[in-house]
Amino acid sequence: MSVLGIDEITFGAQDIARCRQFFLDWGLNLVEETPWRLVYESLNGCRVIVAHSDTPGLPAGIEPDPTLREVVWGVANAEDMAQYGTAMQQWPGFVQESDRVGCTDPSGLAIRIQISRKKDIALDCAQVNTWSERSRVDQASPAYERAQPIEVGHVVLFVKSLDAVTQFYQDVFGFVISDRYPGRGHFLRCAPRGGHHDLFLLQLPEARNGLNHVAFTVRDHHEVFGGGLHMSRCGWDTELGPGRHPISSAIFWYFISPAGALVEYYADEDELTEVWQPREFTPGPTVFAEWAIKGGVDGETRRQKNADAPSGRFMTDKPKA
Numbered sequence: 001m002s003v004l005g006i007d008e009i010t011f012g013a014q015d016i017a018r019c020r021q022f023f024l025d026w027g028l029n030l031v032e033e034t035p036w037r038l039v040y041e042s043l044n045g046c047r048v049i050v051a052h053s054d055t056p057g058l059p060a061g062i063e064p065d066p067t068l069r070e071v072v073w074g075v076a077n078a079e080d081m082a083q084y085g086t087a088m089q090q091w092p093g094f095v096q097e098s099d100r101v102g103c104t105d106p107s108g109l110a111i112r113i114q115i116s117r118k119k120d121i122a123l124d125c126a127q128v129n130t131w132s133e134r135s136r137v138d139q140a141s142p143a144y145e146r147a148q149p150i151e152v153g154h155v156v157l158f159v160k161s162l163d164a165v166t167q168f169y170q171d172v173f174g175f176v177i178s179d180r181y182p183g184r185g186h187f188l189r190c191a192p193r194g195g196h197h198d199l200f201l202l203q204l205p206e207a208r209n210g211l212n213h214v215a216f217t218v219r220d221h222h223e224v225f226g227g228g229l230h231m232s233r234c235g236w237d238t239e240l241g242p243g244r245h246p247i248s249s250a251i252f253w254y255f256i257s258p259a260g261a262l263v264e265y266y267a268d269e270d271e272l273t274e275v276w277q278p279r280e281f282t283p284g285p286t287v288f289a290e291w292a293i294k295g296g297v298d299g300e301t302r303r304q305k306n307a308d309a310p311s312g313r314f315m316t317d318k319p320k321a
């Protein structure tokens, strides 16, 4: 028995119109809409909800809106849901509904468990050729006009008490530590076998609870670039990216979200098993990014923002002095 991953997230926000356009540009499908509530789905049916801050019954935020109000984790069946329900009973905010059970984690975030509504989907993804392995033969790499996120892959939270929140997810849900910044951050995955992290907890020196980012899985690194370039053309601001994380190996691109904090496109994260031994790192720029572009890439010129666009057809076509 294990938690399978993130099934649904809910943001609380005031500017619904701006959030509406942002997540449409991000590549999610808008499946329900009222002036107070937007419901989007990713390719595999993972849901992203933006609810107006004043929505009755919306769980309290871990910080002032806009931010994350709720995370729903998926499990395989009713028996698993009942077992996690029993484990959650002793925690504050315990709720038992017909199709969900939940509580509040020690950072104050509302957590729910439901039988997963995500679909198994098969997608064509880019093959990569290396010196020793030629996976892509008689075939060009894809290029994407924009992204279509597959699912919400992970959430990153600032927490006041790293150890208490980590212990909660280990004890109640069986999460496993993948890697650590000792005393500063823990990468957690739902089960011994799976992607590098489903949850990353970060304790700042000025300890506070809050959202750092929500990450959306896309097919391959080309879709990270295609999605980011589209967001750039739509006028949304990059925080950092594209770039690559040495921890998790993922290619990333972070945008500033009107629904709170940042959202990330990512692809090509490490896949781990019970054999993996957690590593320890000291925070620093070279540990965070193997490489990264600050401020993003312009979707039209295909060059880093604030740099001159190329003036000719080839890089060697320099303007005459």
Ligand SMILES: [Fe+2]
Pocket (backbone or CB within 6 Å): 154, 156, 213, 215, 264, 266
């Ligand atoms: Fe991330």
